[in-house]
Every structure is written in structure tokens, then in C-alpha cells.
Amino acid sequence: MNMSSRSPERLVHVPLGERAYDILIGPGLIGRAGGEITARLKGRRAAIVTDEHVAPHYLEALMDSLQTDGIEAVSLTLPAGEKTKSLEHLATVTDMVLSARIERSDAVIALGGGVIGDLAGFAAGIVRRGVRFVQIPTTLLSQVDSSVGGKTGINTRHGKNLLGVFHQPDLVLADTAVLDTLSKREFRAGYAELAKYGLIDKPDFFEWLEKNWTQVFAGGPERIEAIAVSCQAKADVVVEDERETGRRALLNLGHTFGHALEAATNYDSARLVHGEGVSIGMVLAYQFSARMNLASPDDAARVEAHLKAVGLPTKIGDIPGELPPTERLLDAIGQDKKVRSGKLTFILTRGVGEAFIADDVPPSEVLAFLEDKRLK
Amino acid sequence: MNMSSRSPERLVHVPLGERAYDILIGPGLIGRAGGEITARLKGRRAAIVTDEHVAPHYLEALMDSLQTDGIEAVSLTLPAGEKTKSLEHLATVTDMVLSARIERSDAVIALGGGVIGDLAGFAAGIVRRGVRFVQIPTTLLSQVDSSVGGKTGINTRHGKNLLGVFHQPDLVLADTAVLDTLSKREFRAGYAELAKYGLIDKPDFFEWLEKNWTQVFAGGPERIEAIAVSCQAKADVVVEDERETGRRALLNLGHTFGHALEAATNYDSARLVHGEGVSIGMVLAYQFSARMNLASPDDAARVEAHLKAVGLPTKIGDIPGELPPTERLLDAIGQDKKVRSGKLTFILTRGVGEAFIADDVPPSEVLAFLEDKRLK
Ligand SMILES: NC(=O)c1ccc[n+]([C@@H]2O[C@H](COP(=O)([O-])OP(=O)(O)OC[C@H]3O[C@@H](n4cnc5c(N)ncnc54)[C@H](O)[C@@H]3O)[C@@H](O)[C@H]2O)c1
Numbered sequence: 071m072n073m074s075s076r077s078p079e080r081l082v083h084v085p086l087g088e089r090a091y092d093i094l095i096g097p098g099l100i101g102r103a104g105g106e107i108t109a110r111l112k113g114r115r116a117a118i119v120t121d122e123h124v125a126p127h128y129l130e131a132l133m134d135s136l137q138t139d140g141i142e143a144v145s146l147t148l149p150a151g152e153k154t155k156s157l158e159h160l161a162t163v164t165d166m167v168l169s170a171r172i173e174r175s176d177a178v179i180a181l182g183g184g185v186i187g188d189l190a191g192f193a194a195g196i197v198r199r200g201v202r203f204v205q206i207p208t209t210l211l212s213q214v215d216s217s218v219g220g221k222t223g224i225n226t227r228h229g230k231n232l233l234g235v236f237h238q239p240d241l242v243l244a245d246t247a248v249l250d251t252l253s254k255r256e257f258r259a260g261y262a263e264l265a266k267y268g269l270i271d272k273p274d275f276f277e278w279l280e281k282n283w284t285q286v287f288a289g290g291p292e293r294i295e296a297i298a299v300s301c302q303a304k305a306d307v308v309v310e311d312e313r314e315t316g317r318r319a320l321l322n323l324g325h326t327f328g329h330a331l332e333a334a335t336n337y338d339s340a341r342l343v344h345g346e347g348v349s350i351g352m353v354l355a356y357q358f359s360a361r362m363n364l365a366s367p368d369d370a371a372r373v374e375a376h377l378k379a380v381g382l383p384t385k386i387g388d389i390p391g392e393l394p395p396t397e398r399l400l401d402a403i404g405q406d407k408k409v410r411s412g413k414l415t416f417i418l419t420r421g422v423g424e425a426f427i428a429d430d431v432p433p434s435e436v437l438a439f440l441e442d443k444r445l446k
Numbered sequence: 447m448n449m450s451s452r453s454p455e456r457l458v459h460v461p462l463g464e465r466a467y468d469i470l471i472g473p474g475l476i477g478r479a480g481g482e483i484t485a486r487l488k489g490r491r492a493a494i495v496t497d498e499h500v501a502p503h504y505l506e507a508l509m510d511s512l513q514t515d516g517i518e519a520v521s522l523t524l525p526a527g528e529k530t531k532s533l534e535h536l537a538t539v540t541d542m543v544l545s546a547r548i549e550r551s552d553a554v555i556a557l558g559g560g561v562i563g564d565l566a567g568f569a570a571g572i573v574r575r576g577v578r579f580v581q582i583p584t585t586l587l588s589q590v591d592s593s594v595g596g597k598t599g600i601n602t603r604h605g606k607n608l609l610g611v612f613h614q615p616d617l618v619l620a621d622t623a624v625l626d627t628l629s630k631r632e633f634r635a636g637y638a639e640l641a642k643y644g645l646i647d648k649p650d651f652f653e654w655l656e657k658n659w660t661q662v663f664a665g666g667p668e669r670i671e672a673i674a675v676s677c678q679a680k681a682d683v684v685v686e687d688e689r690e691t692g693r694r695a696l697l698n699l700g701h702t703f704g705h706a707l708e709a710a711t712n713y714d715s716a717r718l719v720h721g722e723g724v725s726i727g728m729v730l731a732y733q734f735s736a737r738m739n740l741a742s743p744d745d746a747a748r749v750e751a752h753l754k755a756v757g758l759p760t761k762i763g764d765i766p767g768e769l770p771p772t773e774r775l776l777d778a779i780g781q782d783k784k785v786r787s788g789k790l791t792f793i794l795t796r797g798v799g800e801a802f803i804a805d806d807v808p809p810s811e812v813l814a815f816l817e818d819k820r821l822k
Pocket residue numbers: 121122123124127150151152155182183184185186188208209210211212215216217218219220221222223231248249250251252253256259343344345
């Protein structure tokens with residue numbers, strides 16, 4: 071991990087055989103999208119999916135760049151927010167992609183955050199049983215996490231991401247300049263996922279973040295560096311375990327608790343966005359690990375202190391409004407796809423940078439722990 | 447190809463690495479389904495999808511067998527027919543599967559023909575990004591074709607099978623006794639796909655069918671033999687080209703014309719079922735190949751004679767009712783996923799057992815040919 075490199079643009083390659091692809095990271099990539107795409111894909115049609123917050127800023131620049139390079143593109147602008155990851159919107163997107171006569175070698179392009187990426191990627195994975203897919207992630211969260219690795223999906227009344235496919239992108243363009251229009255709150259939410267890589271198995275990176283986080287927020291080389299380190303970390307795990315039958319589950323650190331909290335707030339982003347749920351969830355994972363005598367309470371305190379310093383919520387009590395009874399939170403965890411015949415699977419930890427998969431966590435322990443934590 | 451084997455049950459293995467699976471072929475397999483499934487899958491829950499024609503005959507026997515072997519099963523009975531392959535029914539199936547708390551190691555079971563198999567397989571492929579899948583095909587067509595190979599999908603207003611995933615089954619149980627309740631018309635439709643394997647690259651098998659087809663219809667060892675040869679033929683192609691980037695396209699012999707005719711009849715099975723479309727489509731492919739001086743008119747006549755002998759439609763004029771103008775038929779072909787930038791991709795032939803992929807067929811030739819054929 072070379073933290074001192076100062077080149078303005080970075081490339082992370084994801085070596086997945088015939089599904090290998092590049093992630094480009096740096097400012098101004100949207101303006102060069104057409105060239106980067108035509109250099110890699112055969113098709114000359116594209117269907118862009120974006121949302122109402124992103125479109126006014128970046129859609130025209132993207133369309134211009136595609137046109138310049140001879141790509142015929144149409145676009146669909148959807149409402150912003152988690153509720154857009156629904157079967158209804160999936161139907162709208164697939165219909166638009168088919169109307170645009172996108173063939174297997176043409177591309178669906180996701181221009182937006184994780185919501186647009188997950189939805190458009192799912193559509194790309196099922197139209198004609200799979201067409202090309204380009205991710206242009208515009209949130210910090212999507213640049214360091216959701217745009218890499220091929221997980222796509224939508225939510226159902228039974229829970230988050232319960233329908234989806236694995237469909238790797240053919241190219242990821244992480245334009246770091248677009249993060250300047252992102253709200254501070256959304257930037258912080260993405261930062262939680264970025265810090266997650268340090269907490270899983272990169273203690274040096276976490277320490278570097280404790281020192282350099284203000285520059286990551288401000289922009290400049292530290293931001294590019296932190297995003298590149300994160301993409302590399304995610305790529306390494308994905309290459310080792312593309313379909314999450316093992317090690318890839320480590321990326322769910324903080325997510326089992328986080329998803330339960332998102333469900334408990336009915337996916338109302340005014341109250342809690344995904345990365346905030348992950349922030350609280352990671353602190354809970356460290357605290358639960360300490361309670362189970364796996365990790366030191368000092369590590370839990372250190373993690374909480376850093377996430378709090380950057381302005382992230384770290385406690386269940388930080389969520390505004392009423393929450394359902396603790397049993398209902400546990401139900402949401404049970405329906406989560408990480409459940410295994412009665413025992414719960416959690417990512418727990420032995421310290422900073424020492425996460426591991428625990429697949430025999432008794433639901434009763436989790437219930438008692440959560441009861442306890444709600445009161446604080 | 448050993449046509450003289452007379453063992454009552456056959457096993458065809460599909461060696462797809464970590465996606466490898468068995469196809470069992472013989473009478474009485476539904477009554478043994480529980481044992482065959484528990485011998486291969488870890489999960490002990492199942493969600494059965496079936497249709498209103500099949501359920502009264504076989505659902506109870508299947509549920510009993512599963513219960514005997516300790517599998518907790520729920521079932522969903524859908525309307526019969528091609529229109530069931532829709533996004534609306536996909537939503538119903540995925541909701542039922544999630545309500546049943548099917549996890550990744552549990553199974554969705556398709557009990558029915560190709561419609562149920564394609565729909566349930568698609569659901570199995572997207573719930574939790576993929577759960578286990580067992581095919582119990584109950585039509586001849588689904589036993590020799592759709593249940594093997596992992597193609598799943600639904601139809602949209604833009605055309606057939608335009609949404610779907612590749613999701614291999616974990617087990618196929620082809621109970622040949624259930625074909626006794628199948629209508630003669632549906633049996634014949636499946637026979638078209640069976641004959642297709644001979645026409646693609648097995649001239650000996652086609653010749654064997656010309657001699658033995660009455661016994662295949664009557665049941666007994668010839669039926670099992672013909673189904674086993676077909677499953678082996680399909681498995682061979684699938685193993686060579688799982689995701690249809692090349693040779694697997696040969697299986698589409700007769701299908702490009704066939705799909706256009708299905709679209710032209712608005713998927714009204716009273717007028718045309720899939721296998722009948724394939725029968726007419728295969729004859730058209732031979733006739734078009736003869737017109738292009740690729741094959742002999744004698745081969746086209748031989749193929750037509752055999753399919754006609756078994757009682758299949760072989761001419762556009764065999765379809766009852768009005769058809770749209772020929773240009774509209776061609777449009778349907780163009781929107782079909784086998785189109786490549788303006789030129790049409792067809793499976794053409796140099797004779798019986800000598801099919802090949804032609805990816806540069808001029809639409810104008812097809813138009814003139816179809817205009818001509820409609821008048822006869
Ligand atoms: N597929 C995966 O591997 C994976 C991983 C992590 C998270 N996710 C999913 O990602 C989603 C969350 O993603 P997200 O946090 O990016 O949410 P998001 O897509 O909802 O974006 C957050 C908000 O920022 C706005 N926005 C996006 N880019 C902007 C920009 N440059 N300027 C101004 N506003 C901008 C959006 O319109 C939205 O209002 C969740 O659905 C989560 O399940 C998926």
C-alpha cells in the first residue's frame with residue numbers, strides 16, 4: 071500500500087478471467103467516457119440510467135462524450151432514493167433498454183450512486199440474459215464499494231437486496247470530481263464503507279485514515295488515494311470469492327446490524343442512509359465482539375471515536391424517531407440472506423483489521439445485546 | 447450412440463465443474479423425488495412451482511415423496527400457458543419463494559413444462575442471487591430441451607425470452623411415465639425438438655427416428671432411449687458453450703422463424719405452440735438453405751415429410767387464422783436476440799445433420815423467401 075503516490079489518476083484492474091475489467095479513478099472521467107468505452111466495448115449503443123439529483127449535473131456531459139465517440143445513447147431519469155430499487159422500476163428500466171434495442175455487445179450505463187448501480191446492473195444482467203454494463207458511480211459509497219464486484223439487486227417487502235444477480239461491469243469510471251456536489255452527509259456515509267476496508271484487514275490504512283481523513287473529505291490526492299486503496303481491497307476479495315461462498319462475506323462487516331436498522335426505519339433516508347447504518351453496524355459489531363470476549367473494548371472505543379469524529383452516527387440512539395421492538399429488529403436479521411439454519415452468521419472481529427466470519431452466533435445473545443444497546 | 451440399450455432408467459451427467467448435475471430419465475421418478483433430492487442437496491426446504499394442468503395429476507405424489515424424505519415443501523399453482531412467462535408471474539413466484547424462507551441451499555422445484563421451468567428457473571436464479579433449482583419436466587419438450595442447459599426467462603411486449611438468466615439446475619428428473627397424460631398435440635410439439643438433434647448433427651438418430659417414431663409415441667424403451675439421446679446431445683453442446691457465445695446457437699435451428707411465427711400469433715397456443723413453431727421453422731430453415739443453394743431440395747423435402755408424417759405442421763399455411771404482413775414477421779426476427787448489427791443470424795444447413803451458424807443473412811432475402819412461402 072503506497073500512500074505517498076501522487077499521480078492524478080489511478081487504474082485498478084480486476085482480473086476475473088473473461089469477466090476481467092478496469093476501474094479508472096480520477097477527476098474528469100465523465101468527459102472522457104465515450105473514448106474509454108469505445109476502447110473496450112464493441113457495441114455502439116447505450117442506455118443510460120440515472121436519477122433526478124445526478125442528471126442535472128452530469129447527464130449532458132456524459133451524452134456529449136458518448137456522441138463524440140459515435141455511441142448512440144438514450145437515457146432514463148428515475149426518482150432518487152432507496153425506494154427506486156424496486157421491481158416496478160426494474161420493469162421500467164428493462165422496458166427502456168429493450169426499446170433502445172440494446173444487444174448483448176451494447177451497454178447499459180449506470181450514472182449515479184449505489185441505488186442506480188444496483189438497479190441498472192440487475193437490468194443489464196437479465197436483458198437478453200446479460201448485456202454489457204458500465205458503472206459511472208457518483209457517490210463515495212458507490213465508488214469504493216457498490217460499483218465493484220458485480221452484486222446487483224433490488225429490495226422486496228421481505229427485505230433488502232433479496233432479488234438480484236451477479237453481473238460484473240465491463241468498466242468502472244470513478245470520476246472523483248463529481249463528489250464535490252455530493253452532500254456532506256452522503257460523503258460521510260460513503261466514508262463508512264471506505265473505513266470498513268481498514269477495519270476488515272488493513273490496520274495501516276485505518277491508521278492512515280485517522281490521520282488524513284480531513285484531506286480525504288477536502289479532495290485532492292488523498293481522496294483519490296483512499297478510493298484507489300478501497301477499490302483494490304474490494305477487487306482482491308472479489309477475485310478470491312466472486313460469488314460469496316466464503317471470504318467475500320467479510321465485506322458485510324457492519325451490514326447485518328446495518329440492514330436491520332435500515333429495515334427498522336423503513337428505508338427512510340431522511341432518518342438513515344445505508345452508509346450510516348453500516349457505521350452504526352460496525353460499531354455494534356465491535357461492541358458485540360468485545361461482549362463475547364473476542365475483541366478488546368478499547369478497539370470498539372477506537373472505532374467509535376473515529377467514526378464519530380468524521381460526523382457519522384455510531385449508536386442506535388443516534389437514529390431520529392421511534393424504532394420497532396428489538397424482536398422485530400432480530401426478525402429482520404433472520405430474514406437477511408446471511409442466515410444459516412437457525413444460527414446467525416455475523417462478521418465479528420478480534421481487533422482493528424482482524425474481522426472474521428462467525429456462523430454460529432446464537433440469536434438470544436444478539437437479542438440481549440441489542441436490548442442493552444438501545445437503552446444507551 | 448447405442449440405440450439397442452434397453453435398461454429401464456438412464457442417467458446423463460452434465461459435467462459443468464462446480465455446476466455439474468445429473469439428469470435421470472425413466473418412469474416413476476416423481477415418486478422417488480425426495481430421495482434423489484436429499485441425496486444431492488443440503489437444504490431441507492423447497493418451493494414447488496407448477497401449473498393448473500399438471501397439479502391435479504402429480505403435485506400430491508411429489509409432496510408426499512418430499513415429506514417422506516424430510517423436505518418441508520410449499521407449492522404454487524399457476525395458470526397454464528405461455529402467457530404465464532410474464533414479469534407479473536415472476537413477481538408472484540419470487541414473493542412466494544421468499545415467504546417460504548428459501549435459503550441458498552434450499553430448492554425451487556419446477557413441476558411442469560417449459561413454461562413453468564423457464565419461469566421458476568428465473569426466480570431461482572434471482573432470489574438471493576441464486577438458490578438451488580430442481581427441474582421435474584412433465585412435457586416431452588421440457589424433458590428433451592428446456593430443462594437442460596440453464597436458460598431461463600420470461601417474455602415481454604418486445605418479444606420472447608428477452609428477460610432471463612443462465613441458472614443451471616442441480617438435478618433434472620425426467621419422469622417418462624407422466625407423458626401419458628400429455629395431449630397428443632403437445633407430445634408432437636416436443637417431438638419437433640427431439641428430431642432437431644438429429645437434424646443438427648446426428649443423421650443416424652434422424653434415420654432411427656424415421657423408423658422408430660411410432661414406438662417413441664407409444665412409450666416403452668424407445669421413448670426412454672430417444673429422450674436420453676436428446677438430453678445427451680443437449681448436454682454436449684451446453685458443456686462446450688454454456689453461455690451461448692458460439693456453438694450453442696445451433697440449438698436454435700428452426701427457432702428464429704419459429705419465434706417470429708409465435709409472435710405473429712400473439713403466443714396464442716390454440717393456434718400455435720412453441721414446438722409447432724419450431725417444426726415449421728425447421729422446414730423453413732431447410733427450404734431457405736436450399737433456396738440459397740446451401741442444401742439440396744431433397745433434404746428439405748425429407749425433413750418436411752417426416753415431420754408431416756408424425757402429424758406436425760410444416761407450412762406457414764398450416765397455422766389457422768390470419769397472420770400479420772410479412773414485414774411485421776421480419777420485425778419480430780430483428781428484435782429477436784440473435785440479431786447482429788443489421789445482418790441477421792440464422793441457423794442454416796447443408797443437409798440432414800449438417801446445421802451451421804450463418805451470421806450474415808441479408809434481411810431482404812428473408813423477406814422475399816417468406817413472401818413466397820406464405821402463398822403456398
Ligand atoms: N452492489 C453492492 O455491492 C453494494 C454495496 C454497497 C451498497 N450497495 C447499495 O448501494 C445503495 C446506496 O448507495 P448510495 O449511498 O450511493 O445511495 P444513492 O444512490 O441513493 O445516492 C445517495 C444520494 O446522493 C445523490 N447523488 C448521487 N451522486 C451525486 C452527486 N455526485 N452529486 C449530488 N448528489 C448525488 C443521489 O441522487 C441520492 O439522493 C444501497 O441501495 C445499497 O444497498 C450495493
